[in-house]
Amino acid sequence: MRAWPAEGVTRIPYWVYSDPELYAREQQRVFGGPFWSYVALECEVASPGDFVSTWIGEQPVVVVRQPDGSVRAFLNRCAHRGVAFCRASSGHADELMCPYHQWVYDLGGNLLAAPFRKGVKGMGGMPEDFTLGDHGLTSLPVATRHGVVFASLGAPPPLDEYLGETMLGWFDRVFDGRDLELLGYMRQRVPANWKLMFENIKDPYHASLLHVFLVTFGLFRADNPSVTEMDESGRHSVLVSERGAAASEATGEMRSFRDVTLHDPRLLDPVREFSGSATVVMQTLWPNLIVQQQSNTLAMRQLVPRGPREFDLMWTFFGYAGEDPEMRTRRLRQANLMGPSGLVSIDDSEVMRLAQLGAEVDPDAEAFVEMGGRDTERADHIVTESAIRAFYAYYREVMGL
Amino acid sequence: MDLFAEYCDALDEGPLDEWPSFFTPDAVYRIVARENFTRGLPLALMLCESRAMMEDRVRAIQELSMYAPRVMRHVVSAVREPEPDAVTASYAVFETPPEGDTRVFSTGRYLGRLALDDGMVRFSELTVVYDTALIPTSLIYPL
Numbered sequence: 001m002r003a004w005p006a007e008g009v010t011r012i013p014y015w016v017y018s019d020p021e022l023y024a025r026e027q028q029r030v031f032g033g034p035f036w037s038y039v040a041l042e043c044e045v046a047s048p049g050d051f052v053s054t055w056i057g058e059q060p061v062v063v064v065r066q067p068d069g070s071v072r073a074f075l076n077r078c079a080h081r082g083v084a085f086c087r088a089s090s091g092h093a094d095e096l097m098c099p100y101h102q103w104v105y106d107l108g109g110n111l112l113a114a115p116f117r118k119g120v121k122g123m124g125g126m127p128e129d130f131t132l133g134d135h136g137l138t139s140l141p142v143a144t145r146h147g148v149v150f151a152s153l154g155a156p157p158p159l160d161e162y163l164g165e166t167m168l169g170w171f172d173r174v175f176d177g178r179d180l181e182l183l184g185y186m187r188q189r190v191p192a193n194w195k196l197m198f199e200n201i202k203d204p205y206h207a208s209l210l211h212v213f214l215v216t217f218g219l220f221r222a223d224n225p226s227v228t229e230m231d232e233s234g235r236h237s238v239l240v241s242e243r244g245a246a247a248s249e250a251t252g253e254m255r256s257f258r259d260v261t262l263h264d265p266r267l268l269d270p271v272r273e274f275s276g277s278a279t280v281v282m283q284t285l286w287p288n289l290i291v292q293q294q295s296n297t298l299a300m301r302q303l304v305p306r307g308p309r310e311f312d313l314m315w316t317f318f319g320y321a322g323e324d325p326e327m328r329t330r331r332l333r334q335a336n337l338m339g340p341s342g343l344v345s346i347d348d349s350e351v352m353r354l355a356q357l358g359a360e361v362d363p364d365a366e367a368f369v370e371m372g373g374r375d376t377e378r379a380d381h382i383v384t385e386s387a388i389r390a391f392y393a394y395y396r397e398v399m400g401l
Numbered sequence: 402m403d404l405f406a407e408y409c410d411a412l413d414e415g416p417l418d419e420w421p422s423f424f425t426p427d428a429v430y431r432i433v434a435r436e437n438f439t440r441g442l443p444l445a446l447m448l449c450e451s452r453a454m455m456e457d458r459v460r461a462i463q464e465l466s467m468y469a470p471r472v473m474r475h476v477v478s479a480v481r482e483p484e485p486d487a488v489t490a491s492y493a494v495f496e497t498p499p500e501g502d503t504r505v506f507s508t509g510r511y512l513g514r515l516a517l518d519d520g521m522v523r524f525s526e527l528t529v530v531y532d533t534a535l536i537p538t539s540l541i542y543p544l
Contacts, residue, residue, distance in 0.1 A: 089436065346540075
């Protein structure tokens with residue numbers, strides 16, 4: 001493995017975005033480590049037998065609602081020959097069956113039947129000591145909090161301890177115990193390393209410049225009151241800001257600023273719905289989740305790495321069960337800002353692709369990350385890259401770099 | 402159906418400002434993932450609830466968004482009118498970046514409602530249901 005630059009986390013060597021050995025180690029240590037990965041919302045598997053298939057890192061996982069109401073997660077891998085037996089992205093089943101040799105599991109992952117295990121007409125069959133109970137699906141640790149389901153390929157600490165007090169506070173602001181309503185999905189494949197997605201959300205500096213749409217309509221501005229905050233380990237972070245006025249001092253340095261008004265103002269008609277003054281809270285939770293609250297649009301963005309040079313971003317938009325139809329309409333309308341066609345997030349997908357192109361050609365060159373100083377501490381503003389530095393400080397620890 | 406030929410020509414050859422003119426003033430335009438559509442989930446990838454909102458989308462594409470240049474090409478087939486004032490069709494859209502390596506960007510179908518508006522046949526509703534669930538990088542232009 002190559003050596004990290006001597007300057008530390010104020011530099012990011014470009015090989016972290018393309019090195020195949022490093023990527024393989026990430027699968028083991030980051031996605032396979034003792035961490036809680038986001039896998040589903042409980043409302044996606046509302047009734048016993050409902051399932052969704054998802055991923056932790058590259059590992060296919062299936063999340064299943066149990067007859068007793070609990071939620072469990074299994075590797076999407078038959079105990080027989082390793083077939084990823086669940087091919088639908090979601091559905092309902094009374095039992096789980098592998099199509100290859102029709103091994104059948106109950107919803108709890110216990111093997112119920114393996115055809116011909118006692119042979120056919122006295123021929124073949126499994127050895128005498130074959131026991132169904134020894135061949136269940138691989139069950140993963142699961143933790144749920146206020147409608148959100150996490151699972152792990154390792155042995156993580158309790159979820160609240162894992163997230164820490166600071167992150168829990170922001171998490172519970174959106175997930176306050178109300179039942180959630182699934183609004184739908186958006187999915188995209190981005191030709192960039194997965195870490196560039198985290199860097200993007202952990203970098204509020206760019207949002208006030210790249211996203212002309214946000215700035216134009218005052219949704220995110222360098223001079224709006226803001227906070228950049230990390231948990232104790234630095235692996236999780238949150239960016240908090242407030243909607244402000246249109247043109248101001250901070251737009252003076254922005255070459256791309258435009259004075260634009262909407263022909264149909266319904267697109268930007270946000271209503272305050274959470275206590276406190278924040279109107280945008282973007283939380284990144286190690287190792288695979290971004291929780292998005294921008295105005296009234298709420299979504300989980302799940303990161304699925306697809307090799308060092310590509311990742312999939314799975315967007316799950318939601319609201320609250322039983323809320324008034326106007327708020328629901330507002331959420332669906334404001335979804336225009338987000339996703340693969342988002343008036344804001346188009347910029348990010350495009351710029352991540354360009355960042356990958358720039359970084360790949362010279363793996364030994366490095367990025368310069370000193371906005372806001374060289375530290376990894378919280379800041380009461382967004383003119384900083386400290387959350388990126390904090391992320392890489394933790395990443396280096398986990399990865400032994 | 403000439404309407405689709407002209408519609409696709411406006412999207413592929415521009416100017417993009419012409420795109421809203423294919424709709425009635427209160428038309429609804431939606432691009433919806435097949436998964437959401439079949440499961441009855443209301444989320445759209447792109448949602449314009451009026452011609453004015455389409456004009457805002459065009460303006461944002463032209464002036465506010467950052468993206469690499471690309472050429473889009475629509476191929477529409479199996480145009481049918483299952484009932485009066487309704488139209489359906491299949492589409493494939495190809496994307497070509499400046500480097501020239503064309504790829505399939507999206508396949509799916511159009512579900513449209515038509516109305517006579519100002520002497521012209523226009524869409525009073527157009528839902529684009531896309532099969533290509535994983536959008537390659539980003540969807541800039543309407544389909």
